[in-house]
Amino acid sequence: MKTATTADLRNHFRRVSGWLDNGETVEVIRRGKPYARLSPWVVSTPQTVTIDFAAQRREIWGRRKFSVTEVAAMRAAELEGDES
Numbered sequence: 001m002k003t004a005t006t007a008d009l010r011n012h013f014r015r016v017s018g019w020l021d022n023g024e025t026v027e028v029i030r031r032g033k034p035y036a037r038l039s040p041w042v043v044s045t046p047q048t049v050t051i052d053f054a055a056q057r058r059e060i061w062g063r064r065k066f067s068v069t070e071v072a073a074m075r076a077a078e079l080e081g082d083e084s
Contacts, residue, residue, distance in 0.1 A: 001026070002016075002019050002024050003026070003027045003028075003029055004026050004027075004028055005029050006028060009028065020040045021040070022046045023040055023045065024040070025038065025040075026038040
């Protein structure tokens with residue numbers, strides 16, 4: 001069970017409501033003592049995000065195949081960019 005203070009409800013309600021959206025029960029603390037308990041109206045399963053990397057690659061590069069030298073050049077350029 002997640003916990004939140006009354007100040008969290010006021011200042012960070014988006015985060016607390018996200019917990020409720022994912023089916024979590026939230027215990028509200030006021031002045032260091034339990035004050036209330038919030039539970040979602042309808043318990044829903046957390047949404048899973050699936051990313052189709054192959055589709056993204058096809059969208060960016062099409063059906064292009066890179067040679068070994070092109071891949072080595074891309075890696076070298078990436079490493080040079082990270083160091084600077």
